[in-house]
Amino acid sequence: MLTGVIIMLTKRQLIILQVIIDDFIDSARPIGSRALSKKDNLPYSAATIRNEMADLEEFGFLEKTHTSSGRVPSEKGYRYYVDHLIGPSTNQNQVSIIKDIIQDGFFEFEQIVQMSAEVLSKLTSYTSIILGPEMFETTLKQIQILPLSDHTAVAILVTNTGHVEHRSFAIPEKINSSDLEKMVNMMNERLTGVPIIKLQEVLNTEVAHLMKMYMDDFDKSFEYLKAFLVNDNPVKLYIGGKSNILMQPEFNDVDKIRSFFTMMEKEDEIANILKNSKNGIEVTIGNENEVEAIKDLSLITASYHLNGDHMGTIALLGPTRMEYRKVISLIKGLSTEMTDAMYMWYRNDG
Amino acid sequence: MLTGVIIMLTKRQLIILQVIIDDFIDSARPIGSRALSKKDNLPYSAATIRNEMADLEEFGFLEKTHTSSGRVPSEKGYRYYVDHLIGPSTNQNQVSIIKDIIQDGFFEFEQIVQMSAEVLSKLTSYTSIILGPEMFETTLKQIQILPLSDHTAVAILVTNTGHVEHRSFAIPEKINSSDLEKMVNMMNERLTGVPIIKLQEVLNTEVAHLMKMYMDDFDKSFEYLKAFLVNDNPVKLYIGGKSNILMQPEFNDVDKIRSFFTMMEKEDEIANILKNSKNGIEVTIGNENEVEAIKDLSLITASYHLNGDHMGTIALLGPTRMEYRKVISLIKGLSTEMTDAMYMWYRNDG
DNA sequence: TATTAGCACTCAGGAGTTAAGAGTGCTAAC
DNA sequence: GTTAGCACTCTTAACTCCTGAGTGCTAATA
Secondary structure (H helix, E strand, O other), X not given: OOOOOOOOOOHHXXXXXXXXXXXXXXXXXXXXXXXXXXXXXXXXXHHHHHHHHHHHHHHOOEEEOXXXXXXXXXXXXXXXXXXXXXXXXXXXXXXXXXXXXXXXXXXXXXXXXXXXXXXHHHHHOOEEEEEOOOOOOOEEEXXXXXXXXXXXXXXXXXXXXXXXXXXXXXXXXXXXXXXXXXXXXHXXXXXXXXXXXXXXXXXXXXXXXXXXXXXXXXXXXXXXXXXXXXXXXXXOEEEEOHHHHHHOHHHOOHHHHHHHHHHHHOHHHHHHHHHOOOOOXXXXXXXXXXXXXXXXXXXXXXXXXXXXXXXXXXXXXXXXXXXXXXXXXXXXXXXXXXXXXXHHHHHOOO | OOOOOOOOOOHHHHHHHHHHHHHHHHHOOOEOHHHHHOOOOOOOOHHHHHHHHHHHHHHOOEEXXXXXXXXXXXXXXXXXXXXXHOOOOOOXXXXXXXXXXXXXXXXOHXXXXXXXXXXXXXXXXXXXXXXOOOOOOOEEEEEEEEEOOOOEEEEEEEEOOOOEEEEEEEOOOOOOHHHHHHHHHHHHHHHOOOEHHHHHHHHHHHHHHHHHHHOOOXXXXXXXXXXXXXXXXXXXXXXXXXXXXXXXXXXXXXXXHHHHHHHHHOHHHHHHHHHOOOOOOEEEEHHHOOOHHHOOEEEEEEEEEEOOEEEEEEEEEEEOOOOHHHHHHHHHHHHHHHHHHHHHHHHOOO
């Protein structure tokens, strides 16, 4: 394989490479010169194509599975294909499915994300992963504590984005309902409008000493409440179509399936991969991935934004033999939609 | 195979049957007379055991995979094993793992159920499914509508069990915030304490005409609100360890894996199976299952209760070669715990 | 009479062989 | 520069052979 050299492909080589990759993406089977020469858009003899294929292999764009097999795209081949051979394709009507969901307006952002992940995986038959959104701009709207019985209550937290979290807890013996009410009022006074990521700070400085006045066994309850308010892992991962990959012929092997599912269970690791993705759309093919577990898969990521700040990441995970053209346009569309949706949500921030 | 006859097994046959099934549950491999005769608890020659095995096969408790293979338990064999050969086993320390979670008191019932499902599947390496709880005794505690911006708001519904649901929606143009407030007050007045399953009725009769007074484009908003309050599918399914079955050697075949995951996606169907399960613990082995998709699996179900009313079902789905002894005691323990937990939650119903 | 040893028989599964088919690389002709 | 032709390679599936595990039956044994 020639490396470190700028490779100029002839027009014919470009066409042949494209046809081979398109065919392989479609069929998942190696293709030979004879079969290629029969295709309408390739009016060359098998021998000519064989020569070109030999060159393309020398350049590193194609591979053989064994000495006398047909050719298969290499990772470098996919890279070239993604970078140079796929023009802009508009899956406008597919994007509009997602657009409709988002613009319905009746859904909370979280639901939108979940539904987008599911639609995305259904449209592509790959596994979709959406990270986010980050909470930079999210502020606390209201805290409410609602007694359920003499000794239990549910705490409800609402953000300006319509995100709701809640947790049940036991009311400490010494606290009566009027104490509780005062406490909540006090917290709302101090915490409303505070960005979620700053909650911990404000809680520790401003609120802690006030709380002490109301509660005798302050420590335990405060710690508990803090754990509720200050979520360690505020950025959520939405996964759609985990079992879609079972439809892909490359997962015809039980071990591969096993290792895929094992990998998908490590949500932290996946979140990390997505967090580190750059702005804009990014395609990482096979061994280009740094994480061992997905070195035989391709990952497409795109970010969505708010006022230029990176808010989250949309991703699709599939075999290296991926329908890049379709997938890229779809993800581009979705990230635009989600950026718009973010803007809509935060626009009239009360 | 002899059927319709009461079969009396000799003591030795019972022991042999038990050892064979125990061994197969452990190893998943057919076992032959020679290997059996070497076991400590079977001081008989291979020939003797062969004769007994032939009888057990004639009775229908054992099968051969081919003419000269070792024996494997038949479904009838498992049935006999479950009904007569497994004494009470107490996995007390395993049950206590779940007990600790439940009794922590800090979790909402829903979380408890989710965690139980996960622990159950982890302890067993099978897939756990928990249905419920039913809402017979659940009543509405509070409705709240919190404006997020000029034209969006989030509605929050809390039940007496600490269950919280919420949904964002667009505020109709013509409604101002004081209208909204009145409306919510009115709904709380009328709906607090109403059982969730009767919400629809009360909404249609008592609340509908009152609402009309406040809202001009009443219909759309009312319908939307109703859809939120009256959840079509109030009984939820919690699934744990979906990919656990990949560890089972019987799922060494991609097609089986595929059909399993396809089946698991049909949550309605699964919910139906569990809904129709009887009170108490129930073991359904292979073809005893009426649903086609699980005819080569075993399902163990147990119900949990409140004041004698069936509230929900705990289930484990695994290969017919299941660790029945362990699993049954575990599920028994869990259903007791969950019944207790239900009682705790509803005890001080405010 | 119940148990056991012995032996012929069966079958699954792995190793080895063969044949067909798809595809290649090279050479020579166009 | 392109193409036809041909020898060669390698996979895959089908077939055969062989071994080992296990059985059923019969006759000997306790």
